[in-house]
Amino acid sequence: MTELKPFLSDNAAPVHPAIWEAMRAADAADTPYDGDALSAQLDARFTDLFGRECAGLWVATGTAANCLALATMCQPHGAVVCDQEAHIEVDEGGAPGFYLHGAKLIHAQGTGAKLSGDDIARVIDPIRDDVHQVQPHAISITQASEYGRSYSADELAGLSGFARERGLGLHMDGARFANAAAFLGGNAQSAARAAAGGVDSLAFGFIKNGGMSAEAVVLFDPAAADLVKYRRKRAGHLQCKGRYLAAQILAMLEGDVWFANATHANDAAREVAAGCSDRLLHPVEANELFVRLSAQEREALRQQDFAFYDWGDDAARFVTAWNTSESDAAALGRAIAAL
Amino acid sequence: MTELKPFLSDNAAPVHPAIWEAMRAADAADTPYDGDALSAQLDARFTDLFGRECAGLWVATGTAANCLALATMCQPHGAVVCDQEAHIEVDEGGAPGFYLHGAKLIHAQGTGAKLSGDDIARVIDPIRDDVHQVQPHAISITQASEYGRSYSADELAGLSGFARERGLGLHMDGARFANAAAFLGGNAQSAARAAAGGVDSLAFGFIKNGGMSAEAVVLFDPAAADLVKYRRKRAGHLQCKGRYLAAQILAMLEGDVWFANATHANDAAREVAAGCSDRLLHPVEANELFVRLSAQEREALRQQDFAFYDWGDDAARFVTAWNTSESDAAALGRAIAAL
């Protein structure tokens, strides 16, 4: 069988060698749950990275990370505003309804799945301030967005201001936070700070970026960690060998592996984009490409062993990852250009 | 620092070499969630093991496994009967209340945390059959129990009959199912079947037995798998690199590693028990020992570098694991005998 050139998704990529090494080293420790020496380092490491005090907790999925973070901001009778194509609305199997005990998602209509204060105002301003209507308690944005768009520092500042003004919590789904940070540029630290802006909580994704099973809930109000710890246990997400999750995150942060991996994936995406800039549905600001392609054209690419998902009838989605080879990326760019 | 002889808990033991090997091999695959070739084998493997058709799904914790299984049996307005010291009641942070949407746990009083039909009847017979009182929908038992006691095939047959007669689902928390099976004896297959009896669902634990992060929800009514799959996703437990969890379980089942590991741990427990049979609070039927020991005696053992938990004021709990060395076990037995 010919080997495929994989652009299906970063969420099935193999685990990075540094992660494997760190996990093996964690065999030695022996304190269960999150009482181990590795888990204990997370708060400090994230505080260093983001330059403001925060708490960092591991969980196994982005869905759990998002929902646990949102539980600190939204009561069961409230609502979270998100883009109508947000992952929490479209692809988490109703998890927010479960974790928030029946709270509602209010769908705003952003651009490339990115929201502005105006987009949000448009859907919450008509809500009467009475008990008959569910009131917004929080906002959730995705960095990079579901269409691979990254919020700039300015845009984030605008959203923070809006959220504060309206008394709403501000959460960031950062399944591809690393890619957004790498896109914003600078060094790992400055990029992380720019990409997080002034959000109250961040689901910092590592799995799509070379991890195996650890994402971080980062809480910029460390006092909120108490609730998340109780809710994490209650949701069956407090693993007894948690040290293997902490090890993954620490290995990612150590030497900025997370930033290097994301930079690599973004570079690969840019390489592909160079061959199809006239076909792009969205600017490439992370590691995803949405490319206008007819069914015939997609078929032609598949004949050349490129693997990817269709995106509706007239387009395709390509995702690069930490392990996408430069030659595959270049080949894909050339192949599309040659169509 | 002197090395400790660890009898604290099996839930922090290192990961077994066969598991590491299988996980590394899973790097190669690339289908996300549970769409991979490894996850696809679980139903068949568990069906082979138990000799009746069943579905097998991975999750990261025993708490999630128990609660997802119970969700197939108990409606939000119902109740699950369990021992008053059951893990789901005492040590899961209220997870059943969360997963079952407010359903209740009814506490029966068993012997060594093992329940009989009579124990259950005693608490459910007084419940009036009206809407003012929460009605039992299911029973949950733990194999081996929270006190390291194992249900025999006869006892399980009695419980199945009772559950069927009362129209209740029967769930088994098998965090240490392997140890119970190893205690019941025979080969891996016959022991598994005896230890599971006629339960409707089993949370089959692998993590305490040498795994890293994978337990199995085994559903003996495969039609129930549909609900568990939706609920698993909704609970944030559908990991995108699920192949690493499937790999762990398959490695455990392959060549009966699970049975060998548990047999080893049980043997170590028996070795210890030989030195303190007159002090045992419960018969040793798995890999846990509850030993009458004064504070002074416990201190003496700790001076000899034995690590373990106090159990109330007058006793201690010792747990053996797949990696407990024979010499440590023998040493502990001798040390207690010499007190």
Next chain:
Amino acid sequence: MTELKPFLSDNAAPVHPAIWEAMRAADAADTPYDGDALSAQLDARFTDLFGRECAGLWVATGTAANCLALATMCQPHGAVVCDQEAHIEVDEGGAPGFYLHGAKLIHAQGTGAKLSGDDIARVIDPIRDDVHQVQPHAISITQASEYGRSYSADELAGLSGFARERGLGLHMDGARFANAAAFLGGNAQSAARAAAGGVDSLAFGFIKNGGMSAEAVVLFDPAAADLVKYRRKRAGHLQCKGRYLAAQILAMLEGDVWFANATHANDAAREVAAGCSDRLLHPVEANELFVRLSAQEREALRQQDFAFYDWGDDAARFVTAWNTSESDAAALGRAIAAL
């Protein structure tokens, strides 16, 4: 103070004399909850009215009636499709999220808040049949709709067929069911049957129609009553003096008071409509009128002591009730015509 001519809402109208009389008579009975002789008659009375076997249970509000009925059709991980302006979505304070334990509402876009199978297909057909997306379990329609439109028998037959074909439950919010039935015409019995069509459950509203505090959950699958009874108690809706609620409903059904009251309200609405047919935003098919009126025109009406709500910037909503006087209705019609 001048007396206002009230067209604000039917939901604050006084209680009908027949209801008062029946409630006073209920003083004599003395069995608590729903164990009384009046509550016991509901099943039979509704079965007679609708001509198919059903169960009828009282609750104090339409919100509770809708949510309890929906709980028989939609699991916590599922969704209910409704119009984007449905009362359950817009005006029940998130009650469906609470009663359905986090299930989702999917918003279809109907005409005058009335849905067709096509409207529903448009939003559910794109839902991938996988665990990442919340699957529809039920449909909820409102008869008469939030814009005072009534479903015809043919439209209902279409919806039943669609629901059955898709395996979805079909619920009817009948806060103004009586007005829809009166609009469809015939006698009380034939109209009730036509207006209910083949739905699986109906929240039959009596309060807007002259009742005080009793609506009925009508379940056309009587086996579903068991779940509703447990959930009603669990929601704190099983009143201990339930006989006063049963008395209200029986008084409404006795001699077709419900039908007469609704016919009166509809006639009054038609009387008003006669004066403003060119200004109507929606056909008048029940007891609500949505009338295009400038701010200045609305002010002029208020100067003439008409009470009503604004509907956006350019319209007003007028609602008639069982006690709207013919002279008030005629006066309003004339006043609008004269603007």
Next chain:
Amino acid sequence: MTELKPFLSDNAAPVHPAIWEAMRAADAADTPYDGDALSAQLDARFTDLFGRECAGLWVATGTAANCLALATMCQPHGAVVCDQEAHIEVDEGGAPGFYLHGAKLIHAQGTGAKLSGDDIARVIDPIRDDVHQVQPHAISITQASEYGRSYSADELAGLSGFARERGLGLHMDGARFANAAAFLGGNAQSAARAAAGGVDSLAFGFIKNGGMSAEAVVLFDPAAADLVKYRRKRAGHLQCKGRYLAAQILAMLEGDVWFANATHANDAAREVAAGCSDRLLHPVEANELFVRLSAQEREALRQQDFAFYDWGDDAARFVTAWNTSESDAAALGRAIAAL
């Protein structure tokens, strides 16, 4: 048919004439939900009665009143401590689990279903302060208790101190609060204050005491009213003709009808008690009597047309009400004495 002498329960007693009158008068008003002039008076009236600022909201049942009040004190991952025979545990169909989104009830063992700080400490002191165990957030006591026992002002002071010291909310289920107040004596105002002590919330029952369908949630932290208002709507308990509920409560408070009714019922209970003081299982401190009676003796009483419930095998429960006739009470006392 001979007329029965009813001692079954106060919860099915007829509605008091003053209530009927007030409800009829409420026909005139026409503002829906709780926007009417009657509902608007509740805060002030309860503030007057209790002598400290509070909010008062109507709901239709004690179950809803208790659960909405508890929702201000207990998070979904927490627990409420109550007596093992508390109504919220035994007779509310699991409503606390529903309203508190899966929170747990922890059962303390009181005396006559009355709890002391020591009783509570006994069950919460062993709870480890970690995420594996559900932590207590609130205490719920019942005044008068499920065995007709009343807390004295001193006992309540002790409980308030204990709750404050432990950081727990303190709720009072006052289904028979009026009877407890009447037992404590003094005038209506002083008795109400003594009977409420320093609790944070009170479900003030009126229905058993002559009301039809209105209980009050009294919140001594008025800021908590906001949450209760949203949750009341979300639970389907915001009736659109709420003025009829407000009217009931105001009629009860006006001229201290609530206190007079309860005093009457208590007197009747005392009258009965005079004939059977040697048979009482609990001191009579409200309007319930638990009387040791053999099956034969109970049968003899029933032959004399007394209606009551058995209480286990060897006793009976008699409940008096606002309308119990003195002659019936005297007759029952004599009949028991004569056994």
